[in-house]
Structure formats: structure tokens, C-alpha cells
Amino acid sequence: MSDSPLQEFGHRKSRYLRPNQPWVCGNTGNECSQGPDNRGNCPCVDSPCTPVRSVKSRKRVATLWLVSLFVGILVLFFSTSNLLEMLSPGPLSISHAEVAGCQDCHNAAGEPISGWLHKALTLNSNNDDQQCLECHALGSNAFEAHSTNEGNFSSINFDKITQQQQWGSADWKIELAGKLNTLRKPSKESTSCSSCHREHKGKFHPINNFDAQRCHTCHQKKFDAIEESHPEYSNYPSDKPTQIHFDHSAHLENYFYEDEYFDLAPEGCKQCHETDQTGEWMLSNSFEDTCSGCHLDQILGGNRGSAKGLAVLTIPELDIAGIEKAGFSIGDWPKWADGEMAPIMKMLLHGHVDNPAHVNPLAVDTITLYDLTDASQQDIENVARLAWDIKELFYDIQRGGTGALLERLDDAFGKRLDQPTLNRLIASLPRDTLINNQKQWFPHLAEEVMNFRRNKREIPPSTVDKNTAPGNYVESDNIVAADTSTNDIDTGLIDIDDESGDILDDDSLDGGNLDDDILGGDDADDDILNDDLSDDDLSDEEDNGNKAVASDDVDLNAQNSEDWASSGGWYRDGSSIRYRPIDHADPFFTTWLAVSSYADNQLHQEIFESLTDKQSVGGCTKCHSLADMSDHSAGKQVHWQSFEPEDITTDFNRFSHVSHFSLMTDDGCASCHILNEGAESELADTLNQTPKIEQSFLSMTRQTCTQCHQQGRAPANCLTCHQYHAERQGQTIDQISDKFTTESP
Amino acid sequence: MNFGYRRARNTAGVLAAGIAAVFTFEIIDLSIQVQQYYSGWFMIFLMAILVVFYVKKRLIVVGMGSGGNWAQWHYYIGLFLFIIYLKHVEFSFPDGLVESTITVFYLIVMISGVCGVFINRVFARRLSYLEEDIIYERIPVHLKKLRHDVEGLIIDSVENSGSTTLSDYYLQHLAGYFEKPQFFFTHLLGSNYGFLRVKDGLDRQMRYLNKKEAEYALNLNNMLQKKNLLDTHLALQRVLKYWGTLHFPMALILVLVTFVHVVLVYAFRGAA
Known part of the structure; x- marks a missing residue:
């Protein structure tokens, strides 16, 4: 190559080409000294060139074009009609296949683009996570740990767990992550849905794919493997008494040996228990399918020694002589009345307490009604007033029918109960029962009460000389009746033969079918609930003609009323009107228990206690446990149903029974559930006592599970047996589908 | 200490830092947080440093260190950014139009940047070996x-x-x-x-x-x-002068797309 170089350097040999300018001279090799201006115009007048862009300018223009092109494409992109669909970061998983539009999950999707920038700058953390709760009902503590109130952790004995020996250690990354959590001091609601559930990862991406190792970042006590250092189980699956008391040990070991029960013995656990629809829980079959063969008769009072029916309306025994001696008259009163006032009747009387003319039935609780020897004058007056209250009760009910009874119940509860509840509380109390009782107990009830009310409820004075010894009273039909023969006008008493006030003559009530003649008449066929004429003080020829067919050979009414009513219902027994259960889950008993369960009223408590006593009719609480009220108010409620999965609102565990059926040995359920032989149960004597209930089965052990669930065999990560979302979740598809848009945006 | 040794040492350091960063984000992910938020903002921080290099070249009068040092930092931060990016996308090509667009532009910028390092090194040396210099x-x-x-x-x-x-x-x-x-x-x-x-x-x-x-x-x-x-x-x-025409505009577009991405993420996020 020749020695002369191609390129000469030096300001005299090589003209400056002005590369920093946007335009350069177009005369290549013979560039002018001025060069084009910034607009690309050649200044030469003679033979102007065509200026060209410098390299720097070309690069700048290329950059400008590329960026402008991209911005233009961006503007067009954001102007498209299906923008949201194009902005999707990926397809949804199958779990959310029913989601039709972006706005179903993202609030921003329903806003204009201008709002997105504003929304991006807001600090509302759980913005879209709230949308998740539209379908996934996780309760009010959704974003707290385990989606539950921290108070639910109080039942866990952490001290016992942390004392567990041989705690292992997790992977070093988990340890560091745990420390990071400690340093970060996360707020109470810092666990968002998207922390664990990542969407838009594809159709078959498991949205619940959660590395169980993450559990250890929060749980300070860590362990390597379940079979090595997981805490031992404590009272698993449950440490709480069951809702239905049932002594498995006794039933499996001691019962069903008698001939009458031998055939009723269950063949195995599955005869009484079956899985729910999910296969997760074991439920108890119904009473009819499991227990009725042995226990129904007990409920109905078959072999019960004491009264088989619940006393509802009772005539208490009163010290008539004492009352009369004190100067008060209470009119007719059955001499053979015995017993105490039934709690339900007390409550019916209580409704009129606000009226000073009535006495609070609780006020006479401390008074010995049948012996007023030592009672004060005021107490005796209260007792007398109580007697008149009772008469008025029967008068009002018999005259007003169920309407009056319902009114009394409304007054007693201080509120209007719904009609079905009221109907169950009355249980179709027959009118004829009341009528027959009234004839027996208070034959002059109508006139007495009417006179009493005419005199503004002033207790009429006794007509008996205070010094007169007992035995001089006028007796009629074994009823201690007032001597009304004087026809004392001042007192407004009406002659006993005066029929004007007799409610039995009220045609509007009975159509004229009932009158005084019934007392001695022969219309016994109208009575469907006959009293037993063989009772001590009632059986005599002057009874109200219950002998429809007089026969010297057959005593039609030989059977007592209680036995006659063996199928349940109302009957009269002495001075009481009683109700006998018609079946298990009798509506009368269950409703009275329900309405009296709140301990805000002493009368309610008395009713509740009378029904839940160990010796009570029906024996409901022999099997049905009592629990504190769910709304934390005072009182107890009855567990009517056995365990149902819906009862559990917070559950940290999950277990599928049906998945493990194939693993049972010849012992069946006892493969895992070991009977607690010798477990004893004792019901409480009083309402405030805690019943002594031992679990029928021993706590399961970790070893039972780790036979299979261990590394290398069955799944053994945290989420196999534990669920993060402790609150019950989920809605039906019908509830979910209404929330979705029908058209994509 | 020759160039080869320095290059190997610095590259190893960047790889080590990258691996440490990946583990850090993984630990953040294990602590029940969305690591993409953290890695994303970290990437934006690194991108800002990379952009400052370009600004520094334009502001010559501002004494911010030698251009050579800045170039070195630019190279290694770019490499480090790539490792963070891989963790950000969980070592997979993302679905979604916006996300895949970002990925494409990022890869263009990164590859053009790596090529630029090669070009600046090799081509410049080759030019110096030629018989004479020519404008x-x-x-x-x-x-x-x-x-x-x-x-x-x-x-x-x-x-x-x-x-x-x-x-x-x-x-x-x-x-x-x-x-x-x-x-x-x-x-x-x-x-x-x-x-x-x-x-x-x-x-x-x-x-x-x-x-x-x-x-x-x-x-x-x-x-x-x-x-x-x-x-x-x-x-x-020509390549020396014009390779930047691909790298810089793509980087600019990448910044724009990143801004769009950030706005969309926070507008449609579930939670922080």
C-alpha cells in the first residue's frame, strides 16, 4: 500500500465536518464552510447542496420515531373496546371459571382509565381482597391470622404445646423468613388473599398450591417431620362434652342383654353413625332410627312411678279455714286440692302483677299455703287474693277461649310471640277439659268472679264466724263453698241458684248446649277427657253424669285418666290439668323449654328447671345437654340436635372419614377410636351445676396417624390435616352466580 | 491484575450478589408476602441507576466520576438486573400482553446492551489495530x-x-x-x-x-x-455508532412500559 494515508488529520488538511450539528453539507468531499442551518437549508446561493442529517441527528430521529410509534400504539391499545381482556396477565384457573368479567374481582375494572392512576397511588391495601369475600365467606376476621378472631386461640394450651420436647428445626430459609416476620411486625390484618393465592397463572394452575413450609414462618415452634417432632395430640378430636349425652361404654358393655332389648342391639358403629355428604364428618342417626326402641317408652312415661304428665294448671291446697278465720272469703274451693302451683300457671298469673288488685305469685312462694296458722294477716290476704286470681284465670280462659290464654302468655313474656309458638305452648288445650274441671272445682265460678269484679276485686269478707270451728262450713259436692244463702247485696254476692251469671248459659259460647243440668245430667258422651270417677274425692253418684251407659257389669271409666292418656295429650288428674308427651320431641315440651331458657325472669327459670330436672316428665335433659346461651345472655339452652357440621364455625383441622374407611382393621371404628372403658357420666342436680361427663373415647394419638402420614408415604405437610381458613367458608353456586356480570366488559 | 482476571472477578461478584438477592426475595416470598412487589421496585431502582449513566454522559460538566467507571457499573448492574428480573418472573416467560411486551423490550435492551459491551470492547480494539484511522x-x-x-x-x-x-x-x-x-x-x-x-x-x-x-x-x-x-x-x-440506536430507544420504551405496568399492578392489585 502506498505511504500516503487516506485520511489526513489537521485543521488545514481536514475540514471540520460539524458532526454535532443536525445537518451537514450534502457536497460530499467538497463541503462548504458554513454548512446548513438548523432547519436543513443550504446557505449557498451558487450551487446549493442537499443537506443531509448528521449521524447524531439520524440517531435522534430514529429514537424519536420509535418512541412515538410506541406511544401511538399504546394510545390505540388503551382505546380498544376489549381493553380489559387484553390487559389480563394470564388466563384464570378452573376454580374461577365462572368469573365472567374483570370487575367481578377488580374494583378498578369498573372505573375509567383516568381513575387507575389515582387508585394506584392510594394506600388501601385490601382493596380488591374485599371482592374475594363476596363469594368466599370467611367471616369478619378474614384478613387476620387463620381468618379468625384471635380469641379463638385461647382454647389452645400453648404452654403445654411449647413444652413439647424434641422440637426440630425448619429449613434455614424458613428460619430467616420467620425472623423477617418478627422484624416486620405485621399488623393484625396483613395477610391478604393474594399472599397465598395467585391467580392468572393458567387454567390448570392450582390456586390453592401453598407451600406448607410457609406455616413455619409464623409458628415460632418449628419441626421437621410430623412423625418426629409434631406435638402429641391432646384431647383429639374433641375435648368438649357431646351435645347428646351418650355413654358408649355402658351401651356397648352393659346393655342389650335383656330379652326385650336383645334384638335392638346395634350390630356396629355404622348402625348409629353415618358420614355426611362430604364424607368428612360422622353424624348420628335420628332418634327414631337409633334410640326409640328402648327410650321412647321412657319419654312417654311408660314405667314411670310418679306422674306421667306435666302439671300445667293446678289448684293448690289452701288453708281454707285459716283464710275464713282471717275474715276473707274465697268462694268455692276444692277441698281435695293438693300439691303446689305449677310453674306454668304461676307465669300465667304473673301477667297481671302490675295491677295492684292481683298478687305476685312469687310473693306467696314463702308462704305455706295449706297451713296459715303462723301467717300474718297480710300474707293470708295475699293468699286469698291468689285464690281469686286463680279463679279469674280459669274464668278468663274458659270464657275467652284460647284468645284469653294467648293474651295471658303475651303479658307473661312481655312481648308478642309468633302464632306457631303460641299454638305449641297451648298444645290445643281442650275446652271440655276446662269445663269439666270447672264443674268439679268451681261450680259457681261465673257468678263468683262476676261478683268479685263488680266489687272492684275486693276480697269478700268471710261469712263464717271467726270463732266457728271447722266443719261448719257449707259443703256441696265436696267443695268448700261460701255460704251465699244470705244474698248479701252489699257484697254483691249472687244467690247460688241465680243463673244469670253462669257462663255456661252463654249461648254465644256453647250454643246453649251446656247448662247447670250437666252437673247432674247424662250428657257424658260430650266429654272426651273424663275424670277418673274412682279417685278418692270425686267418685260418687253425684258426679257429672259421666256414666253414659250405666251398667252393673262394666265400669266404663275404670281406667284412670293418666293411663287412658297413654298416647299423650291433656288429661285431668286430681286438682291438676296435666300434659303428657305424645312423642319424642314433643312440641309442647320443646317450645316451653325454648321460651323459658332465658334466665331473665324467676318464673321462666322455675319453668325451665321443672322441665330440665333429672326427674322431670319426658326426661329431655337425660340425653339433651344444656349449654350457655349462644348470645351470651343469662340462661341455658338445650341442645336438641346431635352434632352437625354447621355447628362448627371455627376449625383448624380437617379430616375425611370416608377416605380412611379402607384402612380400618377388623376392629372397625375402634381401629382409631379407643373406647374409654369405665368412663362415668353424671347429670347435674341443679341447673348451675356442671355435669360430670367423661369422654366415651380416649384421645387419638399422633402415632395412629403417622403410621401412614410420614415423609415418603402419605402426605405429611401441614395442610394435609390443618386448614388455614379456620372459619367456615363457601356459598352455594346460586348465591355466587348472582354476583357475576352476565357480559364481559 | 489483567483484564481477564478483573472481568472474571467482577462477574463472579455480580453472580454471587444476584444469587443472594434471589434467596432474599425467596425468603420474602416464604414470609407470606408477594416478593414481586419488592423485586419489582428493586428493579426500578436499578433501572434508574442505569438511566443516570446516560444522563451523566450528557452532563459532562458535572463531575460524577469517570465515564469508564460509570460504564463498568452500568455493565454489571445490568447483569445484576437480569438476575433480579428472572426471579421477578419466577424463571418463566409471563402470560399476558403487557407483561410479555415488557419482557420482549427488556430482552431487547439487555441483549443489545450485552452486544454493546462486546462491540465497544472488540470493535474498538480492532479499529486500533488497523493501519490508519479514518473519520x-x-x-x-x-x-x-x-x-x-x-x-x-x-x-x-x-x-x-x-x-x-x-x-x-x-x-x-x-x-x-x-x-x-x-x-x-x-x-x-x-x-x-x-x-x-x-x-x-x-x-x-x-x-x-x-x-x-x-x-x-x-x-x-x-x-x-x-x-x-x-x-x-x-x-x-457504523455498528459502533448505531448500535446505541437500538439500545437507547428500547430502553426508553421499556421505561414507559414499566410505568404502565406499575400503574396496572397497583390499580388491580389485591393488596400491598
Whole structure:
């Protein structure tokens, strides 16, 4: 190559080409000294060139074009009609296949683009996570740990767990992550849905794919493997008494040996228990399918020694002589009345307490009604007033029918109960029962009460000389009746033969079918609930003609009323009107228990206690446990149903029974559930006592599970047996589908 | 401490830092947080540092360290950013139009950046090994002048040698070579194959030339080498000057798309 170089350097040999300018001279090799201006115009007048862009300018223009092109494409992109669909970061998983539009999950999707920038700058953390709760009902503590109130952790004995020996250690990354959590001091609601559930990862991406190792970042006590250092189980699956008391040990070991029960013995656990629809829980079959063969008769009072029916309306025994001696008259009163006032009747009387003319039935609780020897004058007056209250009760009910009874119940509860509840509380109390009782107990009830009310409820004075010894009273039909023969006008008493006030003559009530003649008449066929004429003080020829067919050979009414009513219902027994259960889950008993369960009223408590006593009719609480009220108010409620999965609102565990059926040995359920032989149960004597209930089965052990669930065999990560979302979740598809848009945006 | 050692040491350091960062984000992910928020903002921070390099080059009067050091940091931060990016997308190509667009632009910027490192290193060294320096904007002038000289040489050879062998060969095989720049990609690869083939063709014609034509052929050979020099300069300098035209606009677009991405993420996020 020749020695002369191609390129000469030096300001005299090589003209400056002005590369920093946007335009350069177009005369290549013979560039002018001025060069084009910034607009690309050649200044030469003679033979102007065509200026060209410098390299720097070309690069700048290329950059400008590329960026402008991209911005233009961006503007067009954001102007498209299906923008949201194009902005999707990926397809949804199958779990959310029913989601039709972006706005179903993202609030921003329903806003204009201008709002997105504003929304991006807001600090509302759980913005879209709230949308998740539209379908996934996780309760009010959704974003707290385990989606539950921290108070639910109080039942866990952490001290016992942390004392567990041989705690292992997790992977070093988990340890560091745990420390990071400690340093970060996360707020109470810092666990968002998207922390664990990542969407838009594809159709078959498991949205619940959660590395169980993450559990250890929060749980300070860590362990390597379940079979090595997981805490031992404590009272698993449950440490709480069951809702239905049932002594498995006794039933499996001691019962069903008698001939009458031998055939009723269950063949195995599955005869009484079956899985729910999910296969997760074991439920108890119904009473009819499991227990009725042995226990129904007990409920109905078959072999019960004491009264088989619940006393509802009772005539208490009163010290008539004492009352009369004190100067008060209470009119007719059955001499053979015995017993105490039934709690339900007390409550019916209580409704009129606000009226000073009535006495609070609780006020006479401390008074010995049948012996007023030592009672004060005021107490005796209260007792007398109580007697008149009772008469008025029967008068009002018999005259007003169920309407009056319902009114009394409304007054007693201080509120209007719904009609079905009221109907169950009355249980179709027959009118004829009341009528027959009234004839027996208070034959002059109508006139007495009417006179009493005419005199503004002033207790009429006794007509008996205070010094007169007992035995001089006028007796009629074994009823201690007032001597009304004087026809004392001042007192407004009406002659006993005066029929004007007799409610039995009220045609509007009975159509004229009932009158005084019934007392001695022969219309016994109208009575469907006959009293037993063989009772001590009632059986005599002057009874109200219950002998429809007089026969010297057959005593039609030989059977007592209680036995006659063996199928349940109302009957009269002495001075009481009683109700006998018609079946298990009798509506009368269950409703009275329900309405009296709140301990805000002493009368309610008395009713509740009378029904839940160990010796009570029906024996409901022999099997049905009592629990504190769910709304934390005072009182107890009855567990009517056995365990149902819906009862559990917070559950940290999950277990599928049906998945493990194939693993049972010849012992069946006892493969895992070991009977607690010798477990004893004792019901409480009083309402405030805690019943002594031992679990029928021993706590399961970790070893039972780790036979299979261990590394290398069955799944053994945290989420196999534990669920993060402790609150019950989920809605039906019908509830979910209404929330979705029908058209994509 | 030679260049190779330094490069290996620094690259190893960046890889180690990248692995540490990946584990850090993984630990953040294990602590029940969305690591993409953290890795994303970290990436934006790194991108800002990379952009500052460009600003620094424009603000020469501002003393912010030498350009060489800044370039070094630019290279290694870019490499570090790539590792963070892989963790950000969980080592998979993302679905979604916006996300895949970001990925494409990022890869263009990153690959063009890596190529730029290579270009700046290798091509510049190659240019320094050439016989002489030539101003890029002058190359068309030189090409034009050289072509003129060659044509003059050929005409002289015909007039003085009385033979047209050389001129015939020139017209058939060398006229196109001198007309415009040749063998662009061959020169980028650092090969003279194209030039050697042309030169070899001329050498083979020597046996057919007479004595006077042979002298002209020798001059023509010199001019071939000058042509080759110009072609080499053109190829190397053009790439050196214009590779940034791909890198920088793509980086700018990447910044715009990243902004859109951030707005969309926070507008449609579930939670922080």
C-alpha cells in the first residue's frame, strides 16, 4: 500500500465536518464552510447542496420515531373496546371459571382509565381482597391470622404445646423468613388473599398450591417431620362434652342383654353413625332410627312411678279455714286440692302483677299455703287474693277461649310471640277439659268472679264466724263453698241458684248446649277427657253424669285418666290439668323449654328447671345437654340436635372419614377410636351445676396417624390435616352466580 | 491484575450478589408476602441507576466520576438486573400482553446492551489495530476518490500496456467491489475472507498480464487494500455508532412500559 494515508488529520488538511450539528453539507468531499442551518437549508446561493442529517441527528430521529410509534400504539391499545381482556396477565384457573368479567374481582375494572392512576397511588391495601369475600365467606376476621378472631386461640394450651420436647428445626430459609416476620411486625390484618393465592397463572394452575413450609414462618415452634417432632395430640378430636349425652361404654358393655332389648342391639358403629355428604364428618342417626326402641317408652312415661304428665294448671291446697278465720272469703274451693302451683300457671298469673288488685305469685312462694296458722294477716290476704286470681284465670280462659290464654302468655313474656309458638305452648288445650274441671272445682265460678269484679276485686269478707270451728262450713259436692244463702247485696254476692251469671248459659259460647243440668245430667258422651270417677274425692253418684251407659257389669271409666292418656295429650288428674308427651320431641315440651331458657325472669327459670330436672316428665335433659346461651345472655339452652357440621364455625383441622374407611382393621371404628372403658357420666342436680361427663373415647394419638402420614408415604405437610381458613367458608353456586356480570366488559 | 482476571472477578461478584438477592426475595416470598412487589421496585431502582449513566454522559460538566467507571457499573448492574428480573418472573416467560411486551423490550435492551459491551470492547480494539484511522463521515469521500483513482489507473494501463487484459478483468470482477462498501458482516466477524478472495483473483491474473500490465496490477493491489481498509472502518464504525440506536430507544420504551405496568399492578392489585 502506498505511504500516503487516506485520511489526513489537521485543521488545514481536514475540514471540520460539524458532526454535532443536525445537518451537514450534502457536497460530499467538497463541503462548504458554513454548512446548513438548523432547519436543513443550504446557505449557498451558487450551487446549493442537499443537506443531509448528521449521524447524531439520524440517531435522534430514529429514537424519536420509535418512541412515538410506541406511544401511538399504546394510545390505540388503551382505546380498544376489549381493553380489559387484553390487559389480563394470564388466563384464570378452573376454580374461577365462572368469573365472567374483570370487575367481578377488580374494583378498578369498573372505573375509567383516568381513575387507575389515582387508585394506584392510594394506600388501601385490601382493596380488591374485599371482592374475594363476596363469594368466599370467611367471616369478619378474614384478613387476620387463620381468618379468625384471635380469641379463638385461647382454647389452645400453648404452654403445654411449647413444652413439647424434641422440637426440630425448619429449613434455614424458613428460619430467616420467620425472623423477617418478627422484624416486620405485621399488623393484625396483613395477610391478604393474594399472599397465598395467585391467580392468572393458567387454567390448570392450582390456586390453592401453598407451600406448607410457609406455616413455619409464623409458628415460632418449628419441626421437621410430623412423625418426629409434631406435638402429641391432646384431647383429639374433641375435648368438649357431646351435645347428646351418650355413654358408649355402658351401651356397648352393659346393655342389650335383656330379652326385650336383645334384638335392638346395634350390630356396629355404622348402625348409629353415618358420614355426611362430604364424607368428612360422622353424624348420628335420628332418634327414631337409633334410640326409640328402648327410650321412647321412657319419654312417654311408660314405667314411670310418679306422674306421667306435666302439671300445667293446678289448684293448690289452701288453708281454707285459716283464710275464713282471717275474715276473707274465697268462694268455692276444692277441698281435695293438693300439691303446689305449677310453674306454668304461676307465669300465667304473673301477667297481671302490675295491677295492684292481683298478687305476685312469687310473693306467696314463702308462704305455706295449706297451713296459715303462723301467717300474718297480710300474707293470708295475699293468699286469698291468689285464690281469686286463680279463679279469674280459669274464668278468663274458659270464657275467652284460647284468645284469653294467648293474651295471658303475651303479658307473661312481655312481648308478642309468633302464632306457631303460641299454638305449641297451648298444645290445643281442650275446652271440655276446662269445663269439666270447672264443674268439679268451681261450680259457681261465673257468678263468683262476676261478683268479685263488680266489687272492684275486693276480697269478700268471710261469712263464717271467726270463732266457728271447722266443719261448719257449707259443703256441696265436696267443695268448700261460701255460704251465699244470705244474698248479701252489699257484697254483691249472687244467690247460688241465680243463673244469670253462669257462663255456661252463654249461648254465644256453647250454643246453649251446656247448662247447670250437666252437673247432674247424662250428657257424658260430650266429654272426651273424663275424670277418673274412682279417685278418692270425686267418685260418687253425684258426679257429672259421666256414666253414659250405666251398667252393673262394666265400669266404663275404670281406667284412670293418666293411663287412658297413654298416647299423650291433656288429661285431668286430681286438682291438676296435666300434659303428657305424645312423642319424642314433643312440641309442647320443646317450645316451653325454648321460651323459658332465658334466665331473665324467676318464673321462666322455675319453668325451665321443672322441665330440665333429672326427674322431670319426658326426661329431655337425660340425653339433651344444656349449654350457655349462644348470645351470651343469662340462661341455658338445650341442645336438641346431635352434632352437625354447621355447628362448627371455627376449625383448624380437617379430616375425611370416608377416605380412611379402607384402612380400618377388623376392629372397625375402634381401629382409631379407643373406647374409654369405665368412663362415668353424671347429670347435674341443679341447673348451675356442671355435669360430670367423661369422654366415651380416649384421645387419638399422633402415632395412629403417622403410621401412614410420614415423609415418603402419605402426605405429611401441614395442610394435609390443618386448614388455614379456620372459619367456615363457601356459598352455594346460586348465591355466587348472582354476583357475576352476565357480559364481559 | 489483567483484564481477564478483573472481568472474571467482577462477574463472579455480580453472580454471587444476584444469587443472594434471589434467596432474599425467596425468603420474602416464604414470609407470606408477594416478593414481586419488592423485586419489582428493586428493579426500578436499578433501572434508574442505569438511566443516570446516560444522563451523566450528557452532563459532562458535572463531575460524577469517570465515564469508564460509570460504564463498568452500568455493565454489571445490568447483569445484576437480569438476575433480579428472572426471579421477578419466577424463571418463566409471563402470560399476558403487557407483561410479555415488557419482557420482549427488556430482552431487547439487555441483549443489545450485552452486544454493546462486546462491540465497544472488540470493535474498538480492532479499529486500533488497523493501519490508519479514518473519520467515519469521510469514508464516502475516500471511497469516491479511490474509485476515481482506480479508474484512472485502469485507463492508464490500457493506454500504456497496449493490452486490455487487466481492464477486462477489472470491469468483470473489480468494478463492483470499488463501487460501494463490501463484505459488511464479514468485517464485523473480523474476517478478511472477502478481501482475500478478491485479491487472490487478481493475483491469479498476473500470469496473463504483460510486464507493463503487471506494474499496474501491483498498484491496483494497493488500492484493493485501501478499499478493504475503508470497508473495515465503515463496518466497525457504523455498528459502533448505531448500535446505541437500538439500545437507547428500547430502553426508553421499556421505561414507559414499566410505568404502565406499575400503574396496572397497583390499580388491580389485591393488596400491598
